[in-house]
Amino acid sequence: MSQLKFAIFFILLLLPELWGAVAAPQALGNISTNITDSFTSVARLITALSYIGGLAFSIVAIIKFKQHKDNPTQIPIGQPLGQACIAAILLFLPSFLGFVGGTLFGTDARTSGPTGQVYCSNTAAVYSAASCN
Template sequence: MYLIVLFLLMYCGLVYGATDLGDMASFIRGSFVALARLLTAVSYIAGLAFIIAAIAKFKQHKDNPTQIPIGTPLALSVIALALVFFPTILGIVGETVFGEHASTAGPKGVVYCSQRAAVTENSCF
């Protein structure tokens, strides 16, 4: 058992180890692309979850208005809309602030573009 672990640890440096500073920066830059995509996906999924929760709270308010105030489902609805439209709003705000064809530099080229708010790996167009 210990020999297997020792054998695996002996080769992990060859697979995952960076030989110089440039390789390290490349690995870190690659992880930022995944992080940007993860944040976009989490925003959409959390928005959908808040929509479902808001619908459930609206039903609870209809069944018993004294227990659930109307502000609770309305607040959940506003949060859901903000989360669902967050990636799109980033593109619109970028176009408003920086001009029509402006784009912000991301981990690999461009992450958010003025026309498309989706995360792309290389460029907008």
């Protein structure tokens, strides 16, 4: 137990910025800024999960196509076709949403982004308001 206390003391001695992080109060504005900044990360996470899910479904569809070729009575053709369609939807969903937004609202439309900043409906503007002039 004394070794654990010594290790904690040594870590806190080496990292004095942790002392201020624990003791410093945060204002309501800082808390709300932290929350809105995390929305950008959530949007990027959903985009990444869409790409990863699309790749996974495409790999599974290829394997199912091979299984259907080897034994067509066991695996119906609808199963790999459905998985290939889901893979295509997930792979093209992030870029498709950008194009749909541009079509519905025009290229000069201004909307609110995940950080609460106003940006134009440009696909690159989803992650930064600087690309909307």
